[in-house]
Amino acid sequence: EDQVTQSPEALRLQEGESSSLNCSYTVSGLRGLFWYRQDPGKGPEFLFTLYSAGEEKEKERLKATLTKKESFLHITAPKPEDSATYLCAVQGPGNTGKLIFGQGTTLQVKP
Amino acid sequence: NAGVTQTPKFQVLKTGQSMTLQCAQDMNHNSMYWYRQDPGMGLRLIYYSASEGTTDKGEVPNGYNVSRLNKREFSLRLESAAPSQTSVYFCASSDIGTEQYFGPGTRLTVT
Numbered sequence: 001e002d003q004v005t006q007s008p009e010a011l012r013l014q015e016g017e018s019s020s021l022n023c024s025y026t027v028s029g030l031r032g033l034f035w036y037r038q039d040p041g042k043g044p045e046f047l048f049t050l051y052s053a054g055e056e057k058e059k060e061r062l063k064a065t066l067t068k069k070e071s072f073l074h075i076t077a078p079k080p081e082d083s084a085t086y087l088c089a090v091q092g093p094g095n096t097g098k099l100i101f102g103q104g105t106t107l108q109v110k111p
Numbered sequence: 112n113a114g115v116t117q118t119p120k121f122q123v124l125k126t127g128q129s130m131t132l133q134c135a136q137d138m139n140h141n142s143m144y145w146y147r148q149d150p151g152m153g154l155r156l157i158y159y160s161a162s163e164g165t166t167d168k169g170e171v172p173n174g175y176n177v178s179r180l181n182k183r184e185f186s187l188r189l190e191s192a193a194p195s196q197t198s199v200y201f202c203a204s205s206d207i208g209t210e211q212y213f214g215p216g217t218r219l220t221v222t
Contacts, residue, residue: 044213098156
């Protein structure tokens with residue numbers, strides 16, 4: 001069964017304290033791994049797509065990496081405005097476009 | 112360019128009442144999706160439409176029906192609401208195999 005597990009569930013950081021969020025997945029034939037950011041009361045906002053092991057993508061203080069079993073979202077020198085829930089999702093084989101989401105990691109960055 | 116829009120934003124229903132959640136996208140995407148988000152459960156796919164004229168069940172379809180009205184619009188109907196359907200509902204759209212873009216959500220309470 002296709003599955004996505006994110007860890008930790010919650011993470012508290014001081015401003016400037018770098019860390020990483022983990023997304024482990026089991027899927028038969030990965031077509032893509034997606035990272036989203038969700039602020040309270042809002043819909044998920046797309047961040048990155050990764051397609052193959054070894055691929056990396058960067059945006060401001062965020063960097064996403066992918067291996068054959070997991071993805072990491074590295075946050076370098078975070079700021080309070082980076083506080084949000086980060087969601088990981090995988091797309092399996094077929095042309096449906098369906099995503100399987102993890103439960104998310106809620107990040108709080110304190111000034 | 113509004114992206115994905117959803118109406119209503121909030122709704123309170125009594126058990127047994129019916130309602131339709133509306134979703135529209137202006138990005139000319141072929142595929143559209145309905146998710147529900149519950150605490151501790153993550154985003155779960157209810158129904159999806161890979162292309163205009165087709166709809167398919169997702170992970171949690173029971174108690175729901177959908178209509179792909181045209182390429183832009185995808186509605187979700189609750190025929191007889193139950194307290195277990197209290198949730199936040201998100202609509203999303205994409206081209207096949209690419210990232211999904213989400214609407215702002217509908218917060219539904221069934222009493």
